[in-house]
Each structure stands twice: as structure tokens, then as C-alpha cells.
Amino acid sequence: MHIPTSSLHNQDIQKKNKFHFGFVFLFIVSVGLNVFLLFFDRGNNIAVASLTQNAETLSQTSVIEPPEVLPKEAPAMQAVIEPVSFTVSSTVSSEQTYDGKAIQSLNFRIRNSLNFSVCKRITRENGCAALSAHLGRLMAWFMDIKKSMRNGDSLDVVYQRLDGPEQFKILKLSYKSQLFGKTFAAYYFDEFDHGNGGYFDSEGNEIARRIVEAQSPIRHYIEITSLPGDFRKGPGGHSGTDFKAEEGTPVYSGFSGKVLRTNWNVRANGYCVEVDHPKLGIKTLYLHLSRVKVRRGQTIKAGEQIAESGNTGRTFAPHLHYEIQDRKNKKKIYSPFTSKYHKSYTRKIPPHHHQAFQKTVSLYNSAIKES
Numbered sequence: 001m002h003i004p005t006s007s008l009h010n011q012d013i014q015k016k017n018k019f020h021f022g023f024v025f026l027f028i029v030s031v032g033l034n035v036f037l038l039f040f041d042r043g044n045n046i047a048v049a050s051l052t053q054n055a056e057t058l059s060q061t062s063v064i065e066p067p068e069v070l071p072k073e074a075p076a077m078q079a080v081i082e083p084v085s086f087t088v089s090s091t092v093s094s095e096q097t098y099d100g101k102a103i104q105s106l107n108f109r110i111r112n113s114l115n116f117s118v119c120k121r122i123t124r125e126n127g128c129a130a131l132s133a134h135l136g137r138l139m140a141w142f143m144d145i146k147k148s149m150r151n152g153d154s155l156d157v158v159y160q161r162l163d164g165p166e167q168f169k170i171l172k173l174s175y176k177s178q179l180f181g182k183t184f185a186a187y188y189f190d191e192f193d194h195g196n197g198g199y200f201d202s203e204g205n206e207i208a209r210r211i212v213e214a215q216s217p218i219r220h221y222i223e224i225t226s227l228p229g230d231f232r233k234g235p236g237g238h239s240g241t242d243f244k245a246e247e248g249t250p251v252y253s254g255f256s257g258k259v260l261r262t263n264w265n266v267r268a269n270g271y272c273v274e275v276d277h278p279k280l281g282i283k284t285l286y287l288h289l290s291r292v293k294v295r296r297g298q299t300i301k302a303g304e305q306i307a308e309s310g311n312t313g314r315t316f317a318p319h320l321h322y323e324i325q326d327r328k329n330k331k332k333i334y335s336p337f338t339s340k341y342h343k344s345y346t347r348k349i350p351p352h353h354h355q356a357f358q359k360t361v362s363l364y365n366s367a368i369k370e371s
């Protein structure tokens with residue numbers, strides 16, 4: 001007689017347990033969903049926040065001279081973010097060669113940043129960081145890459161892979177900018193001046209500027225690898241211009257002045273010189289030298305050799321770091337190419353080399369496969 005009651009009782013408990021289990025299950029699912037949604041949403045906010053922050057850091061560094069081409073009202077990056085789909089094309093290896101080495105091409109649209117976009121197409125192991133650094137170096141002559149790139153801008157690159165630490169040689173770059181409403185192009189050419197090649201636009205004008213020889217801190221250099229304001233060199237932006245050059249290349253003071261100090265903070269700067277130019281209201285600094293040829297207090301004439309370039313201090317490769325500071329505010333940095341202190345110019349391909357240049361341009365263009 002006992003049994004039915006007890007079984008009834010048990011049934012009741014089982015029912016209760018089922019109910020409990022179902023409730024707990026639903027509860028877990030709903031909490032999980034909430035947590036997921038919260039996180040997802042936060043993720044988006046973080047992305048936007050970091051973009052805004054970038055824009056802020058940029059506006060704080062007022063010491064950096066804006067490029068001449070900068071438009072007055074550059075819309076903020078987040079305002080123009082649109083979903084961008086990548087052209088699922090080929091990292092094409094074409095039949096073409098230049099200098100005996102295979103030419104490769106890549107085309108893609110910008111998403112988030114140059115580095116992010118390149119690394120979507122080429123893996124880290126295959127050197128996406130190096131390729132994007134090469135591209136950034138060249139593009140810095142066209143625009144402020146942090147401010148002026150837009151999602152959906154398109155980039156064509158023709159390049160070769162190298163065995164050395166450089167990893168890549170860019171032969172052609174073509175960047176279609178929505179902000180500027182134009183396409184920037186750069187073609188590598190060295191036939192008119194062997195061993196001293198450079199990047200030229202389709203009309204044969206060099207992309208990079210050069211300081212006139214009499215005022216230049218260095219006359220023989222391979223290329224300019226970083227300009228003032230370069231954000232790849234830390235959040236404050238780069239304070240100088242880096243000239244990649246072999247160790248032992250003569251370094252000059254472009255202006256007359258007096259040596260203020262030498263070899264301070266050698267761990268970071270390497271051997272270094274600072275020269276005061278009171279008449280101009282500036283100081284010039286020369287870092288990572290292999291040899292200093294002047295002493296503190298020494299008076300120097302314009303164009304006088306003061307040192308040899310090197311690879312000392314915090315540096316990864318031989319180069320001269322040249323910096324122009326305001327005399328009263330050392331945080332105020334001037335670019336040798338956009339400030340009044342230096343005269344600069346661009347090389348032009350001489351007319352009798354135009355045909356060879358056009359031939360080179362068509363060779364590069366033929367390597368590009370449209371997606």
C-alpha cells in the first residue's frame with residue numbers, strides 16, 4: 001500500500017527536476033547570448049575608440065608640418081568605414097622579369113590600415129610587415145598615411161622578392177585615393193643614373209625630394225627611409241629624416257653654426273652631434289654616427305664636414321638620422337622638405353631616357369593582372 005504513494009511522490013520529484021533542468025538550461029543559454037552580444041558590441045566600440053584615439057594623437061603633434069597636399073577638411077576615418085570585400089585575386093606570379101628576377105604583382109583594397117590590408121594578402125612568414133613598410137615609405141611622399149587613407153582605396157603593387165634583409169623591391173605602386181580623387185603612381189627607374197635610381201611619376205618627375213647638395217647633411221645616400229611624423233616610429237611620430245647610407249659616408253652641416261654638444265645619450269643616439277644655428281633660429285642634430293669630427297664649442301662653416309654616418313645606438317641598419325629643431329622649443333620639429341630652411345628639388349628623367357622609361361613602365365604594367 002505504501003508503494004503507490006511513494007511512486008507518485010517520486011514522479012512528482014522527477015517532474016520537478018525536469019522543470020528545474022529546463023529552466024537552468026534556458027537561463028544558461030540566455031546569459032550566454034547576452035554575454036556574447038555584450039562582448040561583440042564592445043569589440044566594435046573598441047575598434048572605433050582606437051581609431052578616434054589615433055586621430056587625436058595625430059592632431060596633438062602640431063609640430064609636424066602637414067604635407068602641402070593635405071586637404072583642409074579631412075573627414076575622420078570612422079565616418080567613411082564601410083564593409084569592404086577583398087578582391088579575391090591572385091598574388092600573381094607572372095612570366096615577366098626585371099633585372100633577371102621574377103616580377104610579382106598584388107592588388108587589393110584598403111581596409112583599416114595599410115599594414116592590415118597587406119597582411120590579409122601576404123602572410124607574416126612571407127614578409128607582409130616588410131612589404132607594407134616599403135609601401136608606407138613610398139606613400140609617405142604622397143600623403144599622411146594615418147590621416148588620408150580610406151577604406152576602399154585601391155592599391156596595385158608590382159614588386160620583386162629579394163634575398164637580403166630588405167626582402168622586397170617595389171617596382172611600381174599605384175594608389176587610387178578617394179579623398180584626393182586621384183591616382184598616385186610611382187615607377188622605379190635607374191637607367192639614367194646607375195646605382196642611384198629612384199621612383200618617378202608617369203611624367204618622369206621623381207617622387208622623393210632632395211636637399212640641394214650645398215645644404216645637404218649627406219650627399220650620397222641610398223634612400224630616405226623615414227620622414228618626420230612617421231608613425232611607424234612610435235606614437236609621437238618620428239622627429240627626423242632617416243637617410244639610409246653606408247657606414248663612413250661624410251656628414252655635413254648644411255648651415256654655419258656652433259657645436260653645442262657631442263655624444264650625449266650614446267646608448268640611444270649612438271655617436272652624435274648637435275649644432276646651434278642662432279641666425280636661423282634652429283638647431284640641427286645628427287645621430288647614429290660612426291665618427292664625430294668636431295668638438296663642443298667649435299665654430300662651423302656651412303657645408304663643412306662634421307662626421308661620418310654609421311650604425312651606432314638604437315638602430316637596425318646603417319643610416320643618418322637628421323633632425324631640425326626649433327631653437328626655443330625642441331619639440332617643434334621641421335621637415336627639411338616642407339620647411340623654409342632647406343632648398344630642395346626633385347630630379348627629372350632626362351629627355352633622351354624617356355623612351356627607356358616608358359618601356360619600363362609598360363613592362364611593370366604588363367605584370368599587373370586585374371582581378
Ligand SMILES: [Zn+2]
Pocket residue numbers: 226238240241242320321322
Ligand atoms: Zn631617425
